Amino acid sequence: MSIVQFENVSRIYKSGEHELRALNGVSFTLDEGKFVVILGPSGAGKSTLLNLLGGLDSPSEGTITVSGMDISKLSDNELADYRASTVGFVFQFYNLIPTLTVYENVKLVSEISKNALDAKDMISKVGLLDHLSSFPSELSGGEQQRISIARALCKNPKILLCDEPTGALDSETGVMILKILMDMSKNYGKTIVIVTHNQNIAKMADVVIRVKNGKIKSIDNQENPLSADEVEW
Amino acid sequence: MLIRKLFRTAWSYKAQFISMVIMMTLGIGVFLGFNMEWKTIEYDTSRFFNDTKYADYRLYSETGFTKDELEKIASIEGVNDATRYLSVNLDIKGSSKKSMALDVSENFTVSTFTLISGKEYDENIDGIWLSDKFADANNILIGDTLTLEFQGTEIKSEVVGLIKSGEHMICVADNNQLMPDFSSYGYAYISPYKLKTVLSKKIINNIAEELEKAGIPSETAKKQAEMSLTDEMLSKATDKAFSQINLRSDIKKAELEDEVSKKLGRTLVGVIGCMILLVGGLEMRDTMAGFLDLLDNGVSHYTTKVNLVENTDLQMANSIITDLNADWESYSGISIDGYTATLDIVNNKKELFSVINEDNKPIKMKDDGVYLCLRLADKGKIGEYIEFSPYGSEETYRVKVIGYNRSIMTESVTMTDKLAEKLGIKYSVSTLYTKKASTEISSSDLISGKQDKQQLMDSFGSFVQIMDSMVIILVVAAVILGIVVLYNLGIMSYVERSRELATLKVLGFRSKKIGRLLISQNIWITVIGIIVGLPAGLATLKWLLLSLASEYELKLMLGVLTYSVSILLTFGVSLIVGWMVARKNKKIDMVEALKNAE
Numbered sequence A: 001m002s003i004v005q006f007e008n009v010s011r012i013y014k015s016g017e018h019e020l021r022a023l024n025g026v027s028f029t030l031d032e033g034k035f036v037v038i039l040g041p042s043g044a045g046k047s048t049l050l051n052l053l054g055g056l057d058s059p060s061e062g063t064i065t066v067s068g069m070d071i072s073k074l075s076d077n078e079l080a081d082y083r084a085s086t087v088g089f090v091f092q093f094y095n096l097i098p099t100l101t102v103y104e105n106v107k108l109v110s111e112i113s114k115n116a117l118d119a120k121d122m123i124s125k126v127g128l129l130d131h132l133s134s135f136p137s138e139l140s141g142g143e144q145q146r147i148s149i150a151r152a153l154c155k156n157p158k159i160l161l162c163d164e165p166t167g168a169l170d171s172e173t174g175v176m177i178l179k180i181l182m183d184m185s186k187n188y189g190k191t192i193v194i195v196t197h198n199q200n201i202a203k204m205a206d207v208v209i210r211v212k213n214g215k216i217k218s219i220d221n222q223e224n225p226l227s228a229d230e231v232e233w
Numbered sequence B: 001m002l003i004r005k006l007f008r009t010a011w012s013y014k015a016q017f018i019s020m021v022i023m024m025t026l027g028i029g030v031f032l033g034f035n036m037e038w039k040t041i042e043y044d045t046s047r048f049f050n051d052t053k054y055a056d057y058r059l060y061s062e063t064g065f066t067k068d069e070l071e072k073i074a075s076i077e078g079v080n081d082a083t084r085y086l087s088v089n090l091d092i093k094g095s096s097k098k099s100m101a102l103d104v105s106e107n108f109t110v111s112t113f114t115l116i117s118g119k120e121y122d123e124n125i126d127g128i129w130l131s132d133k134f135a136d137a138n139n140i141l142i143g144d145t146l147t148l149e150f151q152g153t154e155i156k157s158e159v160v161g162l163i164k165s166g167e168h169m170i171c172v173a174d175n176n177q178l179m180p181d182f183s184s185y186g187y188a189y190i191s192p193y194k195l196k197t198v199l200s201k202k203i204i205n206n207i208a209e210e211l212e213k214a215g216i217p218s219e220t221a222k223k224q225a226e227m228s229l230t231d232e233m234l235s236k237a238t239d240k241a242f243s244q245i246n247l248r249s250d251i252k253k254a255e256l257e258d259e260v261s262k263k264l265g266r267t268l269v270g271v272i273g274c275m276i277l278l279v280g281g282l283e284m285r286d287t288m289a290g291f292l293d294l295l296d297n298g299v300s301h302y303t304t305k306v307n308l309v310e311n312t313d314l315q316m317a318n319s320i321i322t323d324l325n326a327d328w329e330s331y332s333g334i335s336i337d338g339y340t341a342t343l344d345i346v347n348n349k350k351e352l353f354s355v356i357n358e359d360n361k362p363i364k365m366k367d368d369g370v371y372l373c374l375r376l377a378d379k380g381k382i383g384e385y386i387e388f389s390p391y392g393s394e395e396t397y398r399v400k401v402i403g404y405n406r407s408i409m410t411e412s413v414t415m416t417d418k419l420a421e422k423l424g425i426k427y428s429v430s431t432l433y434t435k436k437a438s439t440e441i442s443s444s445d446l447i448s449g450k451q452d453k454q455q456l457m458d459s460f461g462s463f464v465q466i467m468d469s470m471v472i473i474l475v476v477a478a479v480i481l482g483i484v485v486l487y488n489l490g491i492m493s494y495v496e497r498s499r500e501l502a503t504l505k506v507l508g509f510r511s512k513k514i515g516r517l518l519i520s521q522n523i524w525i526t527v528i529g530i531i532v533g534l535p536a537g538l539a540t541l542k543w544l545l546l547s548l549a550s551e552y553e554l555k556l557m558l559g560v561l562t563y564s565v566s567i568l569l570t571f572g573v574s575l576i577v578g579w580m581v582a583r584k585n586k587k588i589d590m591v592e593a594l595k596n597a598e
Ligand SMILES: Nc1ncnc2c1ncn2[C@@H]1O[C@H](COP(=O)(O)OP(=O)(O)OP(=O)(O)O)[C@@H](O)[C@H]1O
Pocket: A013, A020, A021, A022, A040, A041, A042, A043, A044, A045, A046, A047, A048, A049
């Protein structure tokens, strides 16, 4: 069953006379529970695509449907509610609130999400129960990224969007993060969308979308994706 | 959760926080009239004092000073200039509400004036040099004739010049008037020559009066009196009139006192140093208003204050006291172990004026000891004994301290007349307080001046009004300043935090919720700012009051209005700024804010 549907979606940046199509008439669908990797060179439009899907931005043309809801024409408040309930975001730079502890950073989302999960459970899932009352600055980059995943998952979203989640990490830590994400997809049925430059990560994916110059170059379904441990960095 | 974040982040808003404290301080400070002009005023006044040869010391003697004594004092090493000096309060004939100080600087080397317009000073002309402000306020022009009255003797003269004098920089009728009010009280100088003619006239009048009493017809009495005036009589009267020697000198007070008593072989009523008082505009508004109220309701219930001429003892004053149904007070100089203070002997059985305690409540005075004013509190604890010696007397008195009082003007030791009687202190009555209006009080040789309390209050009132409008201007300035500073700080920290705010938005917080967070954060900072800022502001003011106006024993009185206005003001400004920042937050572009690495 398809959870995400892009129909002829464009995102146009205008600067005076000049017009730049970061995304140019993109159409595709994604099925629920898939582990999706978006590949493409720098400036291809990967982040633009992910941001539109995540409701951080709205398309200039076309429609985006998520779980049967058209999100392309929502108001600011409706978009905020969509972000709170349906999608979780993980960034290359973890974006934790520096003045809140690990526990508080995760617990924070229960203020906005109706079906939030238990914060401690989430932290335990990423293996950081020992650090509940640490502040982000006291954690390593990988640990911070795990917390930011726990925070995103705590909202119990259907879709988890990750923009270069391992971009700032070494290979070992990167594998650990990927394992967690894979687990979320396989055992909890989350739809995971990862944007990356890294060809190797694509080997783990159920679906690989290649983007170039704002257009989709190819969509490949992989029958036998590798596990995180098998990925060579 | 977010509230927790808010408290943890409080420290990172220290700049905002500090500015809040400063604003509070400023807010209160402004309200009390503290302003930056002080420095320039100080500079200008000190130059002015120098130009008009403001005296460093004033020697007082009830019996006056002779030419010979002046020379002795002038010869003291370290004394640069010295002159015999006279300053008396006179009524202006034809207007009961106006009076002025009339000064004579005999050799015009100390306590002089600067000419604003008219004739230069000349010691041999019969003219009057009048305060320009008084002339202005009363529409008096050069060439007009002024008629003054001093203890029944008329002094009539043409105004020849308009002047300013350092000696009367703070031109007040008496100790109880804080602010100059030039419409009702001014000052003027006459030459020694003019003084001589006035004194001659007074002597002749006195002799003529005596002769008339003896039955000689007034025409003849007058002629005879004129004939009998001698140079010796005149010079004696002149010596007595010059009850002051003003001098310019850098030597220390104690040293000077020592030298003077050595040279003259007698003690003086007092040696008083340079007294720079509060300069207009620096008063603290609320304190003033409270002071006013205190003066009006706390200390004084009289209608008119009557000053008696020097050396009026109780016996002489008795008939007037009974006549006016008056309370009275006696002021004289005393030395407590070399420290100069005022002995205040009080008879206030009719409660027309009160001696007040620290809380501004009237003291029911007892007869078994003295009350020290708060500034003299270190001279003795309650129950201890102090010793003092009146100036011009060899006697020493030992008395028990039984309480402390708030003295508005002088550093004083206060006792009842009963106690003074018991101790055998010789004193003269200085001031009477009566319910009678000044117009109902018939003139007398013993009365040197009258003062309407209402008039005094009015002069305060107009001053308070000026302060009010000044305060409004300053408040507006403070608010604008506050908004600019806080807004800039808010924006600055906003840019720093835009990543954080964007993160909250990405997580799904609505802009409104984040806006509320920002505003409530501002409110909390403000609350803390007020809690810290208020005492800090008060402490600053107290310090200012102490260092600028230590002569006055003013209690820092803050009206509820001042508190609430400055709190509301600070709150208002911080709310406005919070709202402005929150509005900006709405427009934040999440994608942009999160694009860059930190
Ligand atoms: N705010 C903007 N204004 C104008 N052009 C933009 C803006 N944001 C992105 N673009 C342009 O859109 C195109 C796609 O950008 P996007 O960020 O999606 O690339 P990307 O594939 O994520 O690249 P990278 O791998 O380097 O992150 C780029 O050419 C970029 O210059």
